[in-house]
Amino acid sequence: MDELDSEGVASDLLASISVLVRRVRQIPTGSGLSMPERGALSRLDRTGPTTSSALAREAQITAQAMGATLSVLQERGLVERRRDPDDGRRVVLSVTAAGRQALQDKRNERAELLSRALSSGDFTRAELKQLAAVAPLLERLARSI
């Protein structure tokens, strides 16, 4: 049996996650946080104060892309920038109170819509469990490519 043919698994995963990402991106967001914005903000919230380039490395995007996203977040007052007194090159970022609030609000949009779909009865408890278990695997997979 070739259920575990990794090539087939890879193909199927690619197809399914492409559709899912596209659909989620289309969901209009009242609070105005785009996917990369929410991603950067929650990442910064989890890691604590750090630099833009460190966040970029962690998120596996370029420093430029992360810098652009963080600039938007700063303009909206969701993150703060402070120059590192010990190293003039570094700018340390941290989430503001407003940022943490936005993160909360944001949970009530894209994720909530997804969550509603998940708990709508279309998915059994066992399937939900499978989905929950697989998220960390997907991250690890992205990291090991």
Next chain:
Amino acid sequence: MDELDSEGVASDLLASISVLVRRVRQIPTGSGLSMPERGALSRLDRTGPTTSSALAREAQITAQAMGATLSVLQERGLVERRRDPDDGRRVVLSVTAAGRQALQDKRNERAELLSRALSSGDFTRAELKQLAAVAPLLERLARSI
């Protein structure tokens, strides 16, 4: 226990699939098939001859986006267009022999790289099984949003 908190599952899934899609998109493709191109081609291959708008509905993208992708595939001789004699509006598409060949080749690029990561030892057989099982769930999730 809130392991099955669907909101948390949704958040985690969003974060992980975003990273994965981005990473995969970055992989250079020698044969020159982009993700939407490969997606459209393999979808057409699976469904058999059909119209652009039907494919668009299935893939959950706009007719314009699908049309643009199919035009490229036609220029490269990977799909054929034929006007429907019974309905002048419809243009029926089908995969050419070259198209089927390209689909095979394509399996040896992005999917193969993913597959290599999957079978590199970083993932146990059980984890592979989990990933395999979750692909159809993700598609269903995208469809039920």
Next chain:
DNA sequence: TATTGTTATACTCTATAACTATA
């Protein structure tokens, strides 16, 4: 009126390249 398909246009996200400033 509804559907199929096309063209034109613009947006989002990300990349590469080139630069400044600091170490």
Next chain:
DNA sequence: TATAGTTATAGAGTATAACAATA
């Protein structure tokens, strides 16, 4: 030389809008 950060530019992938042809 190497690292942190910025600015400029370009590309992929989609979307919305507007239209023609056919049903």
